[in-house]
Amino acid sequence: MTGKVIVITGANGGLGRALAQRFADDGETVVMLARSLEKVSEVARDIGGKTLPIACDVASPDSVRAAFAEIARSHPKIDVLINNAAIFNPFLIEEATDDQIMGAVLTNFAGPVLCCRSAIPMLDRGGQIINLSSESVEHPVPHLLMYQSTKSAIERFSKDLHSELEDRNIRVSIVRAGAMVGPGSSATMEPEAAMRFLTAAAKKGIDFMTRPVSQYASTVHLFRTIVDLPADLHIGLMAYQARPAD
Template sequence: MTGKIVVITGAGGGLGRALSRRLASDGDTVVMLGRTLSKLEEVATGIGERAVPIACEITSPDSVRAAFAQIAETFGQIDALINNAGLFQPSTLLEASDELITDAVMTNLAGTAFCARAAIPLLKRGGHIINVTSESVAIPLPFLTIYQASKAGVENFTQMLNLELYDRGIRVSTVRAGTMVGEGMSAKIEPETMMRMFADAGKRGIDMMARGASSYESTVDAFRLILNSPADLYVPSVAFHGLPAGWTDAG
């Protein structure tokens, strides 16, 4: 097989699924990591021989080590890791359960670190780690205190890890994503919570109804841009957000 070997976490749905499909169609081999092997296998079957599904619970260091040991045995080296898996559960801190706080930090921040640590020995010189964060790092969206904090941690982690891996010739970048919609969406918000979010956002001068959303398929180009960057070019971060419905028809 030609092309790059790219490991993608959270590949069973949403953005991870769209990334897997697109990169495989471009000629890359995608190693699809996710909690549920049956879901990964279903998506991989539709993609074909360029998709390799491997079960991995990214919040478990042992599970991550086992998954990357399997990757090492199969491929030897990889070209890129996309830390896409994330947990999005809107809540105020006061109302957040112990599990919500722990799961958000373990999935969004610790899981990203576990996978990056396991990938480093396998990454080729000129390879890439891409960490997915959120527009909420820069925009004061309500009910996202825990989520935003974990994603802000990932952005700081990205900056420091890039310096740490400089001598290895491995680049570490951030993709700061806006709202995305499409097949395989995993985030489900209770209607009451959504209404409260929208009301609180309005008090902060943010019209949630006017904010646009992009499709998972549209956003893949941001990752392709980074993966295709020449060896002597570093793209520290890419940010995107959707446009309101009908924007392209304006004028």
């Protein structure tokens, strides 16, 4: 039995890297997309297995088209698309730069849409799309309005895309992720922005210094479960939260 071809965006660090590692270890063919070909190629070499690193800026329609055209030359058909790439950048709207606003909209929302558009013709019946959301859509956090809004938008998009593709037997799932950390984390914040974010959250009763945080290596089990679902099952929304390990 041949393995699946799984395409992962934002695969050069954080959860994307952990997912690529897990699926490669399981014998799947993993197509790793990230903006920097040099960085994602280095990660692919570290992971080993059947990995294919490709440069792709999900915020650029031309870059997405080129990346999927390159995928098609090696793998005309794919089994799974995981839209993981996102920008997490706390700020206040009144202080936001054009790049901060457009970066969130283009990477967190338009990016998954563009990747879905290119992936759908390559997905056979039984194919899957998994889109990443965030627990913050249910629990608003200060300074994250654009992040929350784009993740809410991708949830709405995912639900209706599943309906649009149902006759073709392509399933679309949402993973509403909780806080997580681990080796290769790609999330960074300027010290001043981080302090303002943590202070504002604390005033709302959210103490990020004491809240439980899950590990990337734990989270990947949930994605394995979705990818392995029998054909007569569908997970529309999987929501999880971190908890103390002991």
